[in-house]
Amino acid sequence: MRKPHVWFLACAMAAMTLSGWSLQRANTRERQEPVSLVLLLPDASALKHPVTQAWLDAAQEEGIALLPWSDDTFVQALSNQRSIPGVILPDTVHPQASDVLVNALYQYAAQGGHVLVGFDAALLDPLQRTYAAPSSRLSGLTGVTYARYEALRENTTHHGPVYASAEGARILAIQPGKLDFDNTQPGHWGELTTYGYKTLAYNHFQSTATPDTQTLMQSSRGDPIVSTHAHGKGSVLFANLPLGYLKTRTDSYLLHRILSHFAIDMARQPVLSGTPGGIGGMVLNLHVDSNAAQAHLKTLEEAGWFDDGPYTIHVTAGPDTYTAGDRMGTGLEHNPWMQAFLKRQHDKGHDIGNHGGWIHNVFGDQANEHNRSRFEPYLDKNHQAISLAVGQRPLSYSAPMGNQPVWVTNWLERHDFKAYYSTSDTGLGPTRAYIQGHRAPEKGLWTFPISNFKRIATMDELHAHKLQEADISLFIQDLLEHVSQRGIARLFYFHPPVSREYHQAMETLRSTAHRLQAQGQFRWYSMVELADFQNKRMAVQWHVTHLTNHKKRLTATSATTLANMTWLIPKFNAQAPHLVDGSAQIVERHGQWQVVANNIKVLEIEWSESP
């Protein structure tokens, strides 16, 4: 009988030692682990999916800390009562989910957690890979009954435009110009628009909302597209659109807006502002296509336009414009006035760049994926002419007529460009491009989407869309006020020849900018300056940790400098965040604490979230 006793004692001792060690380890880890929003992924392989990358990119560009977690990590964290500020179930990469995961989400929300549910997330049974229930198992959580495949079959989804209510637009901070309220949709609902498309149509589930669900966006048939719903002590945001997939197909706007609303307004997370010092502003991009611009540039310069800025001026430098030999181009190589003008503006700090390829309309109309060998020399010649004129290589680019084949983007990367204008992802700030469903390689090259005004982008197109100058003037004013208030940067472009015909709109642009600048809430950015800032911003490592007594600590480091990096921290009480390490200016702005770092490499701040 002696042997069993020895075994028993050995087992008990080993178990107790193991238990003590593991408990100690678990407690220590919990105290030190960063707190951030969580992107739920079914497994490690989903991390490589372009849609996952799209969600992570969008979060990073919006300055939101978002960590990818496996379902298992989430379930374990929940059962260990770890603090999780918000959970996101992305579209496309997470169609399958076990009942246990779904159950965990219900529990998490009931206990006060915030959940963002994307389109087809958690619809399928992980074993049978079919719809797990007659309607989504998350219907009770989202307050929307959707994915009713058993009842609706081929009519489960619909394709059509989406609309936001005025209240929805305010809550989601949809920028001026994105919604068209002049339509036949009953009630005060504005149709979501983009540049160049008569109708922007999306796939979405036929769905119905419960009375306690707030619909922020809906389809023409009344299906909720974006809605919020309280569940227990928590809240749930449902996006009835494949947001991540859309970003990989150059339609990022809604993903960015919804993610930002979720992080800031619902989960109340600190964000790293997208602009230096958190000061909102505009990139004003002038496209000089032909010699028709010269007289107008002269007039604008005389009127003192170029004393403001910095602006981004892109020039097509060849001698022709519409066809080879028409002699209607700027002819920069033999145009002393234009050379001197560009040099003057460059010396003033304006960003001078390439507007495509030598002959504006020929390049714009004819360059495509298959004639790189014919048109690449156009890019080279333009690049060389601008470089010679200003004495420095251009670093920003815009495509004539918005035509940018993939090889042009590759050419920009090879020539160390930092930024280019884009007609995709309209309404967004600087972003990283997705080409044919995949993220472009990380080379520090930023896309600057245009800010669309309904279906147009600038004054030239007003007549074709039966719009008045007063309409775009109002849009410009609203847009500048919007970027100023939100502390974000957007791009607006125009061709100098419109300055005479649309004098009122131009004056609105200038006077609104002056007014907001005088209030210290606006500034002009050049593309290159903002791209440089974005690259520095992406290199900042920062995280938030949970301390005792509802206190949180933000730690940020940079290998170079944190200068002008700005964190916006939700205001929970009157007590301002205090510096633990480093130096920064801390001020209250629009109900948030704004922390602007000085020229330091490490910053630590703490704040209390007690009411």
Add this chain to the structure above:
Amino acid sequence: MSRTASSPSRVIRPWPIHWQVLLEGFMFSSLPVGLTWALKPSLMHFWQAVMSFWAAHLGGSWAQLALRLDSAAPWVDPGDGTSMPSNESLLWTWLGLLVLWGVTLLLNDRLHPLRVFVRALCLIQASACLFFMLTPASFPYTLSRHSQALLDMGYGLMLATGPMLALGWGIFVRSVATRLMIPLAVLAYFALMLPHKVLLHAWILDKGSALFMPVLFLCFGSWLDLWIFIALYGGLASVLPHDQHIIGQQP
């Protein structure tokens, strides 16, 4: 044929399959089967009422389970409060298993069956611990699914009870009233026992976590029902009169 001391036990005595036996067996089977079948909606309603009763008196999220039971639904609302084990509960369970395994080392050889049973429990629970440590999110059962499965299987056993009694124990019984009433009493027992067993499971799972679902399902689910039925059958068979003849067999 008179009973003598040398005659073989009725248990091992061969008996011819007689059409009358089969017919009566079928008839006595069909009543409890038909009744169980016909009363299924009422039975489900009754089980729900039992659970609602306890839900109202005991409170706790686990008791809310009662409100979600619906055997007609192809799926069950997963927001039923199934909790997953924390690191702490996993560690304590490991510790408990080690202690329990250690205790089996101390058991006398006369208690060998108990040792085997306890060790089997330990192994099942250890597998569950490993599963929940590695991949808890892929665990396929929630509290409501577990309960639903137990009730469904319990109902299946109730359907089988009638034929098993009629074609086994029943052929030794002459009294028609006994052959009718005893199966109904057994059914009534299961009808009352099953929801309470599920409630007990729900309580354990709520106070503990889904960590104990596998061992409850495998060892204290339908197996337990079956063993209870065997015990009841054994008890009924043991009280049969010794001079009982098989129906249809000539005395």
